[in-house]
Amino acid sequence: MIGFVAAVLIFLASLGFNIVPIVFLIGLSIALLFMMERRTTVTGGTKSAAVKHAIDFAQIGGQDTAKRELMEALDFLKRREKIQALGIRPLKGILLxxxxGTGKTLMAKAAATYTDSAFVSASGSEFVEMYVGVGAQRVRELFKKARMLAKKEGKDSAIVFIDEIDVVGGRRGAQSHQEYDQTLNQLLTEMDGMQTTQSPFVLVVAATNRVDILDSALLRPGRFDRMIKVDLPDREGRLHILSIQTGNKPLSSDVNLEHVAQETYGFSGAQLESLTNEAAIMALREEKERIEQQHFRDAVDKVLMGEKTGRIPNREELRRVAIHELGxxxxxxxxxxxxxxxxxxxxRGNALGFVRQIPEKDSYLYTIDQLNNQIKVALGGxxxxxxxxxxxxxxxxxxxxQASNLARTEVECGLSRIGIVDADNLPQTILDEEIRFILSEREKETKELLEPFAEGIRELAQSIVQHENMTGDEFRNWLQKQLGMSEDMEFTTAETAAKHAIDDNGESQPIAV
Structure with a gap:
């Protein structure tokens, strides 16, 4: 290309053209390209670019324990002079x-704000390349960019955030790829070469949800010194997240965020953000000025099950589905x-209908009664x-x-009639036999519980087919009436029997009720 341009310029000069303006334009273009390339190198390019970190820990909800542990680790970076007096070595790496969707990336950005550090991010997939040595070169460039950015911003520290580090940090061995091994080796070398007294100091923060496959060399002290668990939020955490996410949204007076937090057991922070956004979209769809409680209810259904499908079952199928869900x-x-x-x-999604349950509380242990009850709920339909x-x-x-998995859990946890077992060495025939026994017993109990409500289910199913939905309060009112009718019927039957009981001599005698 350069030779061609030079030949053209010489040819034009030989013909008597003034090539000075052309040479000036070419030189100006080269200078602009060089400046743009250098700017890309300093900022880290498009993918590994320095991110504006206007996020602080106050904007992250539901992770009080993880935030407290991370801030304690970052204090080593903020107070280096004090910790040097005590002979403490600053941390080189923190693994989240x-x-x-639990907020690992947000916490890394908040860490940069908390320590007033330059922030450079990259994903593990960016180091994967089919050409040998490219991944290792990108690791070297990433740390170089972090130091250059810190110097440019006048800061004495930088945070390198590597998301999905399991892509390049997996165990080395016969099944691993040589290029991945080279990339991991370079990352280990860079972390070993970081001097805790150098300026700017670089702290590596990485995130993964597959910590079980990471190489042991990556997790040893002196590399990733701290491993911080960023788990799913509990009820208080979900309420905190919902309060943050609805801060810029107009809510109706009937909205109860505590009830929403109770209904969303097992939701991550990302799902809760999606929930509030979907509720706002539904309010916009109905041209409402404020978000109402029903919008949150429908948004929970959508996040859990997906959008309503275009499938329209016939009336008899709808009636069967209603009976199933009432069970x-x-x-x-x-x-x-x-x-x-x-x-x-x-x-919604693959389901023709469903019953959404409210967890009584966030539970991490389950008794035999709770498991048996959940099996009966699964078999009720x-x-x-x-x-x-x-x-x-x-x-x-x-x-x-679901019922089979619960029964299997009972057996493997030693809660079945065969007692404590070694699940790995338990013969499959014994396991299958015990699971069938548990399901058979729960099936009998479920049938006994549902039989008194057969006619009531038949009538209520028609109403649900017409209205498509029923709230929990409406269902409980109906169930209380059914229970009251059953009690009255039992009392009337017993009272009549007492009045008309006949003894062996043919005389009416009272009996105990």
Whole structure:
């Protein structure tokens, strides 16, 4: 290209053209390209660019323990003079672990704000290249960019954030790729070469949800010194996140964020953010000026199950689905009162209908009674179909899978009739036999619980087919009436029997009720 341009210029000069303006324009273009390239090198390019970190720890909710532990580790970086007097070695690396969407990247950005450090981020996939040596070269460039950016911003520290580090930090061995090994080796070398007294000091913060596959050399002291668990938020944490996410949204007076936090057990921070956003979209769709409680209810259904599908079952199928879901709901309320939040037969995702339950509290241990009750809830739908139709349908496939998994948990945790077992060495025939026994016993108990409500289910199913949805409070009111009718019927039957009991001599005698 250069030779061609030079030949053209010589040819034009030989013809008598003034090539000075052309040479000036070419030189100016080269200078501009050089400046743009240098700017890209300093800032880290498009992917590994320095990110404006206007995020602080106050904007991250639901991770009080993880934030406290991370801030304690970052204090080594902020107060280097004080810790040097005590002979403490500053940390070189911090590993954030936990499920996706829990805020690991946000915490890394907040760490840069907290320590007033330059911030450079990269993803593990950016180091993966088919050409040998490219990944290792990019690791070297990443640390170089971090130091250059810190000097440019006049800061004495920089944070290098590597997301999804398991891509390049997996265990080395026969199954690993040579190029990945070279990239990991370079990362280990860079971390070993970091001097804790040099300026600017570089701290490596990495995130992964697959800590079990990381190479042991990466986790040893002197590299990633701290491993901080960023777990799913509890109820108080979810409430905090919801309060932050709804801070810029107009809420109706009927919105109860504590109820929403209770309904969203197991949600990550990202899911809660999506929940509030979906609720706002639904309010906009209905042209409402404020977000109402029903919008949050529908948003929870959408985040859990997906958007409503275009499938429209026929009326008989809808009636069967309503009966199925009522079976789940009745058992759920009988074994754990006030647990039903919403019943719907509107198809979402792969489900034709579902019952959403409210967790009583965030639980991490389960007793045998809780597991058995949950099995009965899972079997309630198909038992209700059996009672009213005399047969079952394929809609209970996922329910059976859930019930079977719960029964398997009972066996493996030593909660079944065969006692404590070694799950790895337990013969498959014994395991299958015990699971069938547990499911059979729970099926009998579920049938006994549902039989008194057969006619009530038949009537209520027609109403649900018409209205498509039923709130938990409406269902509980109906269930209380059904329980009252059952008690009255039992009392009347017993009273009549007492009045008309006949003894062996043919005389009327009272009996104990």
């Amino acid at each position: 672990t936990g499920p996706p 789940h709901a009745i058992i759920s309320e009988l074994v754990r009162p006030n647990s039903v939040s919403h019943i719907t037969i509107a198809p 198909t038992i209700a179909e059996q009672l009213l139709y005399g047969n079952r349908s394929t809609g209970a496939q996922n329910d059976f899978q």
